[in-house]
Amino acid sequence: MDKIRIVSPSRLHLTLIDLNAEIGRVDGGVGITLDSPVLKLSAEKADSVEVLGNSGLTEKIRSSALALLPEGEGIRIRVEADYPDHVGFGSGTQAALSAGKAVNELYGLGKSVTEIAIAANRGTTSGIGVAAFERGGFLLDGGHRFGDKKTFSHDVKGFPPGLLLSRYEFPDWPIVVAVPNGQGVHDDKEINVFNTTCPIPLSEVRELSHVLLMQLLPALLEEDSESFGDAVNHIQTVGFKKREVDLQPIAQDTMAFMRENGCYGAGMSSFGPLVYGLVDNSREAAQVRNEVQRMLDESVGGTVLLTKARNKGADII
Incomplete structure (x- = not known):
């Protein structure tokens, strides 16, 4: 594969479910994948790591690409369209997964979306953004086992995204x-x-x-x-x-x-x-x-x- 183009969605995160953890699990979430706005990027192999385009997501894209790239390899990523960061669209996860997916496909790494998310350190609190990238629709995740370094905070590394319990088609409501x-x-x-x-x-x-x-x-x-x-x-x-x-x-x-x-x-x-x-x-x-x-x-x-x-x-x- 010489070049890849990825169009990834935004999402609404309706709520986290359990930040009490008495029953032994924590987090959990509910979300809706959105048809717009979207993140669009194209990528090709290169001698170094380049992220082109005027985007506030540049560093997230670069970091995710570096986390997946085989040693000594490079990639050139161009951001063609994006949406704001830190407002509630879930842009960070979509940017990281898109960059990781580009590396995965260009270099034939054979990693799953979950494996890409773990490498890019995304989904450690909520699995909604990862499931939105992979499947879309209305999403319900069951969070993580509490303990073994998984606390209430999202500031942890190496944890898989929240366990996806259900995925439904969402009605055609504006x-x-x-x-x-x-x-x-x-x-x-x-x-x-x-x-x-x-x-x-x-x-x-x-x-x-x-x-x-x-x-x-x-x-x-x-x-x-x-x-x-x-x-x-x-x-x-x-x-x-x-x-x-x-x-x-x-x-x-x-x-x-x-x-x-x-x-x-x-x-x-x-x-x-x-x-x-x-x-x-x-x-x-x-x-x-x-x-x-x-x-x-x-x-x-x-x-x-x-x-x-x-x-x-x-x-x-």
């Missing part, structure tokens, strides 16, 4: 995505949030698990957008997600505005500030997008887009 100006919590600040808020009370983990099992998942399978939205709203008020939301006042305001303007449910992805809203037809979605864009323009600024779920993983060309 999704309004708002990205207020700002960044989510990351790096040392993120580690500090885990260290100071965990363990989450077991009662909240049980409440969240009840909502996921007996409301969110049935609503998904019955394509009941209103009940699904109600579950999304509930998720924002409990468990580790509540602690994440408390750190982002603009996300709280944006979610409330979305609900007041026609969204069945609105939530924050990961540590935000990205907020998503669910409606069940394109006309209403366009109206919500316009109203939310106006709201952001009058406050902190930002961008709003319309997208849908992507029920497949990355395209490898």
Whole structure:
């Protein structure tokens, strides 16, 4: 193979499930793969490691490529399209997996996506981004065994992505995505949030698990957008997600505005500030997008887009 092109998706991370760990597992997550925005890169063999293109993901791409490259080999990667880092799209994992996959295919290493993720140190808290790259759709992962160096914090190395429990096709519902100006919590600040808020009370983990099992998942399978939205709203008020939301006042305001303007449910992805809203037809979605864009323009600024779920993983060309 002389050249490869990879188009990988973005994702919404709805919530982590269990940051209590009393039962012996930790993390777990729920997410939705998005059809847009996408990360596009092309790659070919080279004498050294080059990452071309004006992208904030350059160092993640370079680091992942170096982690997979056979000794003495090189690669030239060109970033053709990307999306913001540290806002809730999961760009870091997609960038790392795309670069690792490029090396894997060009040099015929025969590694699985999970093996690439471990080498690139991705998915050590949530398996959603890795599963989105590989399979797309609506994803539920069961986290990791607690202990043996796996703590509440994501600051660990060598752990596989969270165990994928279920993958479902997501309905053709329009999704309004708002990205207020700002960044989510990351790096040392993120580690500090885990260290100071965990363990989450077991009662909240049980409440969240009840909502996921007996409301969110049935609503998904019955394509009941209103009940699904109600579950999304509930998720924002409990468990580790509540602690994440408390750190982002603009996300709280944006979610409330979305609900007041026609969204069945609105939530924050990961540590935000990205907020998503669910409606069940394109006309209403366009109206919500316009109203939310106006709201952001009058406050902190930002961008709003319309997208849908992507029920497949990355395209490898």
